[in-house]
Amino acid sequence: xxxxxxxxxxxxxxxxxxxxxxxxxxxxxxxxxxxxxxxxxxxxxxxxxxxxxxxxxxxxxxxxxxxxxxxxxxxxxxxxxxxxxxxxxxxxxxxxxxxxxxxxxxxxxxxxxxxxxxxxxxxxxxxxxxxxxxx
Ligand code: SF4
Numbered sequence: 001x002x003x004x005x006x007x008x009x010x011x012x013x014x015x016x017x018x019x020x021x022x023x024x025x026x027x028x029x030x031x032x033x034x035x036x037x038x039x040x041x042x043x044x045x046x047x048x049x050x051x052x053x054x055x056x057x058x059x060x061x062x063x064x065x066x067x068x069x070x071x072x073x074x075x076x077x078x079x080x081x082x083x084x085x086x087x088x089x090x091x092x093x094x095x096x097x098x099x100x101x102x103x104x105x106x107x108x109x110x111x112x113x114x115x116x117x118x119x120x121x122x123x124x125x126x127x128x129x130x131x132x133x134x135x
Contacts, residue, residue, distance in 0.1 A: 062111050
């Protein structure tokens, strides 16, 4: 699509895992029949910010936490993989802007897609902030 085309009204970006693609950190998916239906209707674009950021599948689990007011992402081993998450989030944002898509259905609790995400303490507690791409 080029910039002369109309906005994709009623279109969504959706988390790729909900289309049944095995892009989760553990190599599984989270198929969602409603999301699959709107993809089949041509109204949704499945994307995975973490794959777009260059991360492999499977990969180590990761959680977000704020460090000096910046949202960072660390693996369970403590590696800082924020840059990959930012790259992926930017790729999704660029796609949304290019295609004038203003809505998204994103998977819960993910360090990328979650409206809320785990708090970075590896304790299973949810934080009151979103993952990197959702933000
Ligand atoms: S970035 Fe989104 S689509 Fe990709 S694995 Fe995480 S929740 Fe699923």
